[in-house]
Amino acid sequence: MxxxxxxxxxxxxxxxxxxxxxxxxxxxxxxxxxxxxxxxxxxxxxxxxxxxxxxxxxxxxxxxxxxxxxxxxxxxxxxxxxxxxxxxxxxxxxxxxxxxxxxxxxxxxxxxxxxxxxxxxxxxxxxxxxxxxxxxxxxxxxxxxxxxxxxxxxxxxxxxxxxxxxxxxxxxxxxxxxxxxxxxxxxxxxxxxxxxxxxxxxxxxxxxxxxxxxxxxxxxxxxxxxxxxxxxxxxxxxxxxxxxxxxxxxxxxxxxxxxxxxPRIRTPKLAGKWVISGKLRGQGRFVGEMTIAPASDDFATTTTLRSLDTGKTMSRSGKGLVYAGYSWRGTSISGSKPAKPDDLATPLRETMWFSPDQSSAEGRWYWGEYQEFGLDVKMTRATGGPVLAAVSPLGVKTGTKGAQLHIYGADLPSGMAAGDLDIGDGVTVRQVSVLSPGEAVATVDVAPDAIVGLHDVALNGVVLAKALPVYDTVDYMKVSPETALAHLGGIKYGKGYEQFEAMAWSKGPDGKPGTDDDFPIMPVDANWAMKEFPTVTYDNDVKFVGQLDASGFFTPNVEGPNPERRFSRNNYGEVWIVATAKTLKDKEGKPLTGQAYLVTTVPAYKRWDQPEVSQ
Structure with a gap:
């Protein structure tokens, strides 16, 4: 019944x-x-x-x-x-x-x-x-x-x-x-x-x-x-x-x-080699490869990543599954013990969106008590032909001669010639040296009147879109994230950290900052400091919310009432995060500066998928 x-x-x-x-x-x-x-x-x-x-x-x-x-x-x-x-x-x-x-x-x-x-x-x-x-x-x-x-x-x-x-x-x-x-x-x-x-x-x-x-x-x-x-x-x-x-x-x-x-949904066929490019705020860019192999109704992965800033290489292994033919959910481990909270050696969760034709993917590999750390990734399937993944360094100035551009990818032809590369109007490729199937070095000249903006890099029809910023002046500096959230912790609850980064920007062809044609040029080496965000006269949040290190990494203070603070309040508060460029200067000869707004709040005392089903 x-x-x-x-x-x-x-x-x-x-x-x-x-x-x-x-x-x-x-x-x-x-x-x-x-x-x-x-x-x-x-x-x-x-x-x-x-x-x-x-x-x-x-x-x-x-x-x-x-x-x-x-x-x-x-x-x-x-x-x-x-x-x-x-x-x-x-x-x-x-x-x-x-x-x-x-x-x-x-x-x-x-x-x-x-x-x-x-x-x-x-x-x-x-x-x-x-x-x-x-x-x-x-x-x-x-x-x-x-x-x-x-x-x-x-x-x-x-x-x-x-x-x-x-x-x-x-x-x-x-x-x-x-x-x-x-x-x-x-x-x-x-x-x-x-x-x-x-x-x-x-x-x-x-x-x-x-x-x-x-x-x-x-x-x-x-x-x-x-x-x-x-x-x-x-x-x-x-x-x-x-x-x-x-x-x-x-x-x-x-x-x-x-x-x-x-009617187009089909079993995903993702086995093979995928070329990776990624970016982690505060740690720069990465390139690498992921090999995907079938494993029952899931996939097994082996991944190698290389930092373009330090040259350090790391390996990971993991597994993943795909929903609806395109939506990847995975995990991976490095086998190494992480040395600090933002260490990429930490176990990661992977969320990626594969293109319907299963030729590329993009997403985020994240970790942290509040998932605050994340590697933004793009992947391209390697099918035997050339694949372009990244260009380094970012940003070349108009009028530059003999700039050395490293081009990363896979299956780059050993006989690559200068004429095989096209970086757009005003950028002339003088010479190419292929160091390996995954890396080549191009020597380029940039004309004084080259078109400013994000240039494509093309290799015989294979295009890496908007890969190389060409600029005439650095117009301003921006700190990201512009609005940030950190959580107190360390006694009973985990800390929620935040990493800040300073980037140089061009105001683009229209000459007006803050419009749609502005584009980022390159990371900026900066000095970091916290400044009071005034709310009430007795706040003095800078003394209590936490510490900001020389790399822009913010570590929040501990949770709980603080007897050293007025009314024994928690260490929450609001501050400005200020970056001052070490070498870049504005038109008046003063160092470029930028700032972001940071709220440091109490721990998330309870976690849930949905409140009505949480424990």
């Missing part, structure tokens, strides 16, 4: 006498969900196109629906579902998510999500609804759903920063109303990492209202923009209605991208 009930998010849940699927009481679940102390706000920036969705369109779309005033749980699902065909998924999910005669499972067939999204859903089902599933079974279910109920490459790429654990400013959101509804508590990439039917977006709003009291208040507020000419007595359009209409249109279940991608 099966007893069905409706869960708080609209799921039809059931349990049989033979299955121990008794869910926790609603009150207990809500108490768990509301135990959200220590929330860490992430400032993350999507690479999403901004779409303005006017309130008048929202009204027309939302309120024309006869079911608009009903609870979404009572709406009729009108969209075609995506059938579930995996036997294990049906076995584990089908007792609660009722199947229909078309092979759809309720709820599941009307959602697409990233592997992380499906993993969170399974954790929620275990914690709140009594799902019994082993780690291996969960892994298999996530792999199936992340592939056949996942995102198309074009949908996933703009929000990969979320799974790459990048901390960035999140500024490009469609409008303030959607920001209030969807990005007040988490990154906007969180909702944009899934695609749902109109009813499913409504049910997701229901879940938020049930678990988080503030969500109902936020979504019930009148939207910032109301229809022009609306009657004063008309019911105002709410923030939740605007967000629901926008998501239903811009993050719909059956997008063209998914329709095009679904």
């Amino acid at each position: 099966t007893v069905a009930r409706r869960d708080v998010d609209g799921t039809q849940c059931g349990s049989t006498a033979n299955e121990a699927l008794t869910p926790a009481p609603l009150g207990q679940r809500l108490r768990s969900a509301l135990n959200m102390g220590g929330r860490r706000k992430l400032y993350l920036a999507p690479l999403l196109a901004s779409t303005i969705f006017s309130a008048s369109i929202v009204v027309a779309q939302v309120r024309a629906d006869a079911e608009a005033d009903l609870d979404p749980a009572d709406w009729t699902e009108k969209e075609v579902g995506i059938p579930v065909t995996d036997a294990l998924t049906i076995e584990k999910c089908g007792s609660c998510h009722v199947p229909d005669d078309k092979g759809n499972l309720s709820r599941i067939s009307w959602i697409r999500a990233t592997p992380e999204g499906w993993s969170q859903a399974i954790k929620r089902m275990v914690k709140l609804n009594g799902l019994s599933i082993t780690p291996q079974e969960a892994r298999s279910v996530v792999k199936y759903l992340g592939t056949w109920h996942g995102l198309a490459p074009e949908e996933a790429k703009p929000v990969m920063y979320l799974t790459e654990h990048r901390i960035q400013d999140e500024t490009i959101i469609p409008n303030e109303t959607v920001h209030t509804a969807c990005a007040s508590c988490h990154a906007f990439a969180q909702p944009m990492s899934s695609r749902r039917s109109h009813r499913e977006w409504g049910l997701l709003q229901n879940m938020h209202k049930a678990l988080y009291p503030q969500a109902e208040v936020q979504m019930g507020h009148p939207a910032a923009e109301q229809p022009a000419g609306a009657s004063p007595s008309a019911k105002p359009v709410t923030t939740g209605e605007v967000a629901l209409a926008w998501l239903s249109k811009e993050a719909d279940l059956h997008s063209k991208a998914w329709t095009d991608w679904r």
Whole structure:
């Protein structure tokens, strides 16, 4: 006998006498969900196109629906579902998510999500609804759903920063109303990492209202923009209605991208050699190779990296798996004990996006208590022909003669001649010496009137885009990250560090700093210092937040009350991080300077995938 009930998010849940699927009481679940102390706000920036969705369109779309005033749980699902065909998924999910005669499972067939999204859903089902599933079974279910109920490459790429654990400013959101509804508590990439039917977006709003009291208040507020000419007595359009209409249109279940991608999904064939170029803030650039070999349903990897700054070489071994034919999740170890927090010898987690044709990849290999350290990587498949990965040093000045450029890659032809290389108008290649199949040295002259900007480097049709900055003057210096976050720790909790870097910039052809044609030239050797960010008169944060070393590496202070501080406050605070160039000077002969804003805050006392399923 099966007893069905409706869960708080609209799921039809059931349990049989033979299955121990008794869910926790609603009150207990809500108490768990509301135990959200220590929330860490992430400032993350999507690479999403901004779409303005006017309130008048929202009204027309939302309120024309006869079911608009009903609870979404009572709406009729009108969209075609995506059938579930995996036997294990049906076995584990089908007792609660009722199947229909078309092979759809309720709820599941009307959602697409990233592997992380499906993993969170399974954790929620275990914690709140009594799902019994082993780690291996969960892994298999996530792999199936992340592939056949996942995102198309074009949908996933703009929000990969979320799974790459990048901390960035999140500024490009469609409008303030959607920001209030969807990005007040988490990154906007969180909702944009899934695609749902109109009813499913409504049910997701229901879940938020049930678990988080503030969500109902936020979504019930009148939207910032109301229809022009609306009657004063008309019911105002709410923030939740605007967000629901926008998501239903811009993050719909059956997008063209998914329709095009679904028939193209295939087993990834990634075995072979891949050429790597990477950059780690504060430690410069790296080149290397990764060899990928099949291993059961996963891949085994062997990686070699070489620092272009120090020449040091390191080796790693690891494993990875691919979802949906393009989305890599992996780990690797070096076999060496890390000597410091930012040491690349540390075990790494790898998140990469492979191009649909499986010829290239890009992503982030990260580590740290707060995933604050990360190697930004690009990989190109080696197929026997020449591959270009990097050029060093960065930045050549107009009018320079006899500059030595090291070109790194793979399978570089031993007979490479000067005429085989093309670095754009105004850059003349005089001579080429091939040191190995992975490195060549080109001697170049740069004309005084060479076009400034990022030049391509081309080898007989193989192009490394925007690889060489050509500049006439260094116009200003910028410190990155411009806005940074560090966490106190070291007694009971781990520290959250931050590495700063100074870069020289050109203001580009338009001669105006801060415009789209500005481009970075090269790293700058600088002196580092902290300066007070004034908030209240007795702060003196510079004395308490932590230490900044000569390389721009910030180590936060310990957590906990400090009796040496006024009111025995914690060592949190706000400071400016100031870089002063050692040799580069401005037009007045003064050293170039730049600064960044650093917030040092308390530890994240609690970690979670989603608050309602955390321990």
